[in-house]
Amino acid sequence: MDEFILIFRHEDGLKVASPEQIQAWMKQTMDWIGGIAAQNKFSGGNGLPFADSKVVWHNNVVTNGPFGDIKETIGGYVIVKADSIDEAVGFAKGCPVLQGDGNSVEVRKIAKRDGIH
Amino acid sequence: MEQPDLLPHLFRTEYRKITSVLCKLFGIDHLETAEDIASDTFLAAFETWTYKGIPANPTAWLYAVAKNKAKNHFSRNATFTDKIVQQVKDSTPLEIEIDLSDQNIMDCQLQMLFALCHPAISTEAQIGLSLRILCGFGIDEIATAFLTNKETINKRLFRAKEKLRTEKVQIEFPGEDEIDKRLDTVVTTLYLLFSEGYYSESQNEILRKDLCLEAMRLVYMLVDNEQTNKPYVCALLSLMCFHSSRFDARKNDNGEIVLYEDQDDSLWNHELITKGVYFLHKASQGSKISRYHLEANIAYWYTIKTDTSEKWENILQLYNKLLQIEYSPIAALNRTYALSKANGKHEAIKEAEKLNLTSNHYYFALLGELYTGIDDKQAIQNFKQAIKLAKTESDKHLIQKKIDKICK
Numbered sequence: 001m002d003e004f005i006l007i008f009r010h011e012d013g014l015k016v017a018s019p020e021q022i023q024a025w026m027k028q029t030m031d032w033i034g035g036i037a038a039q040n041k042f043s044g045g046n047g048l049p050f051a052d053s054k055v056v057w058h059n060n061v062v063t064n065g066p067f068g069d070i071k072e073t074i075g076g077y078v079i080v081k082a083d084s085i086d087e088a089v090g091f092a093k094g095c096p097v098l099q100g101d102g103n104s105v106e107v108r109k110i111a112k113r114d115g116i117h
Numbered sequence: 118m119e120q121p122d123l124l125p126h127l128f129r130t131e132y133r134k135i136t137s138v139l140c141k142l143f144g145i146d147h148l149e150t151a152e153d154i155a156s157d158t159f160l161a162a163f164e165t166w167t168y169k170g171i172p173a174n175p176t177a178w179l180y181a182v183a184k185n186k187a188k189n190h191f192s193r194n195a196t197f198t199d200k201i202v203q204q205v206k207d208s209t210p211l212e213i214e215i216d217l218s219d220q221n222i223m224d225c226q227l228q229m230l231f232a233l234c235h236p237a238i239s240t241e242a243q244i245g246l247s248l249r250i251l252c253g254f255g256i257d258e259i260a261t262a263f264l265t266n267k268e269t270i271n272k273r274l275f276r277a278k279e280k281l282r283t284e285k286v287q288i289e290f291p292g293e294d295e296i297d298k299r300l301d302t303v304v305t306t307l308y309l310l311f312s313e314g315y316y317s318e319s320q321n322e323i324l325r326k327d328l329c330l331e332a333m334r335l336v337y338m339l340v341d342n343e344q345t346n347k348p349y350v351c352a353l354l355s356l357m358c359f360h361s362s363r364f365d366a367r368k369n370d371n372g373e374i375v376l377y378e379d380q381d382d383s384l385w386n387h388e389l390i391t392k393g394v395y396f397l398h399k400a401s402q403g404s405k406i407s408r409y410h411l412e413a414n415i416a417y418w419y420t421i422k423t424d425t426s427e428k429w430e431n432i433l434q435l436y437n438k439l440l441q442i443e444y445s446p447i448a449a450l451n452r453t454y455a456l457s458k459a460n461g462k463h464e465a466i467k468e469a470e471k472l473n474l475t476s477n478h479y480y481f482a483l484l485g486e487l488y489t490g491i492d493d494k495q496a497i498q499n500f501k502q503a504i505k506l507a508k509t510e511s512d513k514h515l516i517q518k519k520i521d522k523i524c525k
Contacts (some may be wrong), residue, residue, distance in 0.1 A: 017259060027430075027434075030434055030437050031433070031437065031456070031460070033437060033441065034433070034434075034436065034437025034438075034440060034441075034456075035471070036438065037441045037444060037449075037469050038436075038439035038440050038444075038448075038449040038452050038453065038472060039449070039471055039472060039473070040444040040449070042440070042441055042444075053514065100412075
């Protein structure tokens with residue numbers, strides 16, 4: 001069994017949603033994660049709030065937030081256990097982030113610390 | 118004797134105290150000696166009280182006799198004395214002080230609990246030893262509770278005692294830095310001890326209830342002690358209160374399980390529910406949310422019989438969180454049931470089919486339940502599969518009733 005990280009990319013993280021909309025997304029996300037956990041395939045995860053974020057550039061130039069020059073932002077991630085990339089992609093397909101036009105979920109295998117990978 | 122229940126009652130409450138205090142004094146190497154002296158004390162009580170009547174203060178009588186027996190043991194057994202008395206500071210054999218004050222009894226029992234739930238000992242053996250030494254259960258009672266024979270239990274306890282010896286486990290309170298880790302093991306053992314009573318297949322109802330009560334008593338002991346009164350310990354006690362509040366309602370007169378929705382809630386113990394709420398409040402200090410917090414919260418919502426969307430949404434989210442920190446098949450199935458109540462049966466069916474718990478009869482029972490009213494043919498098929506996998510007659514009977522209801 002391998003571990004895969006599902007990285008949520010938002011096309012525009014500054015878009016403002018209504019509290020009701022946020023509430024609905026939260027429930028969908030919690031239900032989606034609960035569904036993965038119910039299959040004993042959940043390893044971890046977190047949301048990445050936009051507040052208090054900086055970007056450090058070449059030559060240690062620091063800018064505020066991941067916004068501005070980069071439009072696309074990472075909103076969070078979960079780590080799942082899966083037998084194959086296809087199974088991990090199956091989990092990603094249910095991710096509520098994908099309801100937003102232009103948003104994406106990147107699926108990446110996590111290297112095992114076994115000295116080979 | 119005038120009071121036939123007195124001696125068994127005293128055995129339950131006093132045996133563990135005498136054993137703990139003596140064993141603390143002698144060291145874990147001599148756990149059996151401590152047990153023997155405690156047993157001898159009760160034998161003496163039986164022999165004496167039968168003819169002379171029960172003394173005015175039976176507990177004081179037992180303590181006095183236990184003290185004498187311990188002192189006799191010291192003076193009689195030279196090797197024992199040589200070895201032990203070196204360890205018992207500032208004492209000579211005949212002046213040995215045996216402190217049976219309430220405070221010392223409580224301390225010794227707590228320390229004993231930590232010793233018996235030492236991580237070096239298998240969980241099964243921890244439970245067995247705790248039942249024997251801290252709950253005063255007989256070997257055959259433990260065997261009945263575990264659905265096995267006396268021989269197996271005797272062997273298991275013997276090996277565990279050996280382990281306590283070879284690991285040189287001390288009967289003491291763990292240090293500040295170690296207490297959280299050790300308390301974790303103790304709490305897990307008590308949780309399993311309770312579950313053993315609550316979910317046991319054993320037909321002995323009184324024994325099963327006793328097991329639950331004893332587990333609660335030991336948790337209460339932890340809550341009562343400043344160093345072990347942690348929020349998650351309160352959460353566990355709260356969970357146990359909520360569960361046991363339904364003890365009388367969850368089985369019918371034939372010993373068959375009564376499903377939650379069919380339970381007569383007038384049989385629920387409201388005093389225990391109130392206690393559960395009280396300890397849940399106590400548990401909500403601090404920032405760490407343990408599995409016991411989540412399970413106690415779920416159990417709280419189950420004490421509200423009326424179906425509301427708020428109730429099921431809360432239960433669903435609690436299960437979502439619980440599964441992330443502690444997966445179990447039963448939590449996965451319960452989560453899916455809550456999902457059907459909160460988000461509808463169609464979504465729940467889709468999620469249920471992903472669970473893949475195809476060797477678990479509850480899995481097919483859940484699918485049967487979800488398909489009922491949506492696709493009755495599928496429902497019956499799943500219920501039939503559940504019957505095939507169910508282990509007990511009462512479970513099979515219960516599922517058959519579901520099929521009969523559809524076919525009506």
